[in-house]
Amino acid sequence: MKTLEQIRAALSSYPVEIEFPDISRWRQGNTGVAFVHSFDSQTEGPHVMIMALMHGNEVSGAIAVDHLLRRGLKPLKGRISLGFANVEGYARFDAANADASRYIDEDMNRVWTAARLDGEQQSTELRRARELRPIIDTVDYMLDLHSMHEAAPPLIVSGPLDKGMRLAAEMATPAHVIVDAGHPNGVRMRDYGGFGDPASHKNALLIECGQHFSALSKQVALDAAARFLVTTGVIAEADVADMLSVDTSVPQRFIGVTDPVVAQSYDLEFADDYRGMEIIPTAGTVIAREGEREVVTPYDNCTLVMPSLRHIGAGVTVMRLGREIAAPATAK
Incomplete structure (x- = not known):
C-alpha cells in the first residue's frame, strides 16, 4: 500500500x-x-x-x-x-x-x-x-x-x-x-x-x-x-x-453536485490527469480505480469538481461529480 x-x-x-x-x-x-x-x-x-x-x-x-x-x-x-x-x-x-x-x-x-x-x-x-x-x-x-x-x-x-x-x-x-x-x-x-x-x-x-x-x-x-x-x-x-479585473461577459455554468467520490484507502488512482471542471461526455466512463473497484461517471456530460489526491485517505472525498443545471432567473 x-x-x-x-x-x-x-x-x-x-x-x-x-x-x-x-x-x-x-x-x-x-x-x-x-x-x-x-x-x-x-x-x-x-x-x-x-x-x-x-x-x-x-x-x-x-x-x-x-x-x-x-x-x-x-x-x-x-x-x-x-x-x-x-x-x-x-x-x-x-x-x-x-x-x-x-x-x-x-x-x-x-x-x-x-x-x-x-x-x-x-x-x-x-x-x-x-x-x-x-x-x-x-x-x-x-x-x-x-x-x-x-x-x-x-x-x-x-x-x-x-x-x-x-x-x-x-x-x-x-x-x-x-x-x-x-x-x-x-x-x-x-x-x-x-x-x-x-x-x-x-x-x-x-x-x-x-x-x-x-x-x-x-x-x-x-x-x-x-x-x-x-x-x-x-x-x-x-x-x-x-x-476589478475579471471578464464578466462569460456566461456562468451552474453545476449541481450529485455524487462524491470517496477513497477507501491510499490506493485510489485517477484514470487521467484530472485537475478540475473536466466534462466527461459518456456515462460509464472509468474515472478512477482502487484495486478491483472502478469509479465510473453516472451520466453523460459529467463534470469533475475539484479532483485531488493530496489529502487522500480512507473516507476522504477526492472529487465530486456534477451536472449542469438551470441558472437562477437573476443570472446575467
Missing part, C-alpha cells in the same frame, strides 16, 4: 508565484477579536464580511484582505468586517511542505455547527472558530476566500439554496458555480447558521480562486473581494475599480 508521502511526491508541484503578506500588523484588530477589523458607516445597512485563511496555506485570500485593510475602507452604508481565520496555520507555512499548514489539528471548514462550537472538544481550529463566532453571528453577507490544490478554473460554491445561487449570479464571476450541500464530514462556515437557512435573509459564498500559489489566484481574489463589496452595496464601484 502506498503512503500519503509517496502519493504527494508523485503529484505535480507548483511554484510559489506570489508573495505572502505579513499579517502580524493586523493582529490587534478593533473588534475585540484578534485579526478582525470592522469599518462602520454609522448608516443603516448590512454587515458584510470577507474572511481569508480558513485554511492556512490559502494565501490569495490573505492578499486580498491585507490589500483592503492597507487601503482603508469607507462604507457607503452598513458595516464591513475583514478577517483572517487560521492564523496559526498560516504562520507555519513552509514552501517545502506546502500542504502541511492547511490546518494544525483539524479542518477549520468542517466545525461550523452549534454542537461542535458549544461542545467540549478542543483543537486549534475549534478555539479559533469560537473566537470568530460572535462576529460571524452578526454578519448578513459573508464571502469566504479559498484556493485549490490543483491548477483548475476558479469557481463559486453557492451552497444548495436558491438565495446562494442568486447571489452567485449577481456576482457574475467566476464562470463556474458549484451548487452543493457540503461535505459529509462536517459543516462549512458558508453553511453555518442563517447562511444555510432558507428562511433567513443571511447569505454566503465561498470562492475557490485557483491554485494556492498562482498569480492568477491573487488576481481572482482581489476581483472577487471588490466585486462582493460592490454587489452587496457597501462600497462604490469607483472606490475599488482598480481591483
Whole structure:
C-alpha cells in the first residue's frame, strides 16, 4: 500500500508565484477579536464580511484582505468586517511542505455547527472558530476566500439554496458555480447558521480562486473581494475599480453536485490527469480505480469538481461529480 508521502511526491508541484503578506500588523484588530477589523458607516445597512485563511496555506485570500485593510475602507452604508481565520496555520507555512499548514489539528471548514462550537472538544481550529463566532453571528453577507490544490478554473460554491445561487449570479464571476450541500464530514462556515437557512435573509459564498500559489489566484481574489463589496452595496464601484479585473461577459455554468467520490484507502488512482471542471461526455466512463473497484461517471456530460489526491485517505472525498443545471432567473 502506498503512503500519503509517496502519493504527494508523485503529484505535480507548483511554484510559489506570489508573495505572502505579513499579517502580524493586523493582529490587534478593533473588534475585540484578534485579526478582525470592522469599518462602520454609522448608516443603516448590512454587515458584510470577507474572511481569508480558513485554511492556512490559502494565501490569495490573505492578499486580498491585507490589500483592503492597507487601503482603508469607507462604507457607503452598513458595516464591513475583514478577517483572517487560521492564523496559526498560516504562520507555519513552509514552501517545502506546502500542504502541511492547511490546518494544525483539524479542518477549520468542517466545525461550523452549534454542537461542535458549544461542545467540549478542543483543537486549534475549534478555539479559533469560537473566537470568530460572535462576529460571524452578526454578519448578513459573508464571502469566504479559498484556493485549490490543483491548477483548475476558479469557481463559486453557492451552497444548495436558491438565495446562494442568486447571489452567485449577481456576482457574475467566476464562470463556474458549484451548487452543493457540503461535505459529509462536517459543516462549512458558508453553511453555518442563517447562511444555510432558507428562511433567513443571511447569505454566503465561498470562492475557490485557483491554485494556492498562482498569480492568477491573487488576481481572482482581489476581483472577487471588490466585486462582493460592490454587489452587496457597501462600497462604490469607483472606490475599488482598480481591483476589478475579471471578464464578466462569460456566461456562468451552474453545476449541481450529485455524487462524491470517496477513497477507501491510499490506493485510489485517477484514470487521467484530472485537475478540475473536466466534462466527461459518456456515462460509464472509468474515472478512477482502487484495486478491483472502478469509479465510473453516472451520466453523460459529467463534470469533475475539484479532483485531488493530496489529502487522500480512507473516507476522504477526492472529487465530486456534477451536472449542469438551470441558472437562477437573476443570472446575467
